[in-house]
Amino acid sequence: MIGTEFLKGQGLGNQLFCYITARCIAKERGCAFGTAGQEQLAVNIHSKKGMYFMDLDLGERIPDEMVPGKEAGAAGAPAESGQPVSGPVLSGQPARRLRRYEEKELRIYQSTSFHDMEHGCYVAGADENLHSLPDDTLIYGNMQAESYFSRYRAEIREWLRVKPEYDTHEFTRDNLCILNVRGGEYAGNPELYLERRYWMHAMKNMRRIRKDMEFIIVTDDPEAARKLLPGLAVYHSDLDRDYVMLKNAVYLILSNSSFAFFPA
Incomplete structure (x- = not known):
């Protein structure tokens, strides 16, 4: 064993x-x-x-x-x-x-x-x-x-x-990119927290794929995410919903968090 x-x-x-x-x-x-x-x-x-x-x-x-x-x-x-x-x-x-x-x-x-x-x-x-x-x-x-x-x-x-009753494609669209922003203890640690420049560059690259690309955030820390990227819709819900949103996304911009690896 x-x-x-x-x-x-x-x-x-x-x-x-x-x-x-x-x-x-x-x-x-x-x-x-x-x-x-x-x-x-x-x-x-x-x-x-x-x-x-x-x-x-x-x-x-x-x-x-x-x-x-x-x-x-x-x-x-x-x-x-x-x-x-x-x-x-x-x-x-x-x-x-x-x-x-x-x-x-x-x-x-x-x-x-x-x-x-x-x-x-x-x-x-x-x-x-x-x-x-x-x-x-x-x-x-x-x-x-x-x-x-x-x-x-x-x-x-x-x-x-994922069990069928928890699986959803509500946020699965060809022109939607989900940003998985890791906050929490990362937000107060500059060695870990990804700065705004990282996300802006990533979104710029996504717009090269599709000019009409839209962006939303899935995060464990809505307050930190809104400060980091004001103007983007921020989502944080139960564990299953956050996981499934990442799993079924067409486009993703990931952070340095292990949570998103397998759903992505």
């Missing part, structure tokens, strides 16, 4: 990268797939409802006593909505511990940023060791290198299929 753990407070974009990468590595290695912390999926500062708009196959449910460094019942509080867990529970007599593997990372310390001076600028390429991990391993890290999952694009589309 190869799997990963959904961590408390982790954003949905990062969780989907961990889920997709671990599932693809398990498929590649011919191993069973499982997940720990299933009650934490899609539960964060943006939403407490859990993953209600997809039927994700989370694989085998890994109990706390099998997670390295955890004791039974130590995974944290369950989702406020009573998010159900899924999949058969892995069990053994006696219970076995899984191996923990941390994806390799590199941090560059540079004087152009207070954050990077203290913590280092996080840089992650592909960790080739993931492709040869032994059975019974949980993978931790950002896990965002495309080489981990690019060969399974068709399967990923099926895994991440």
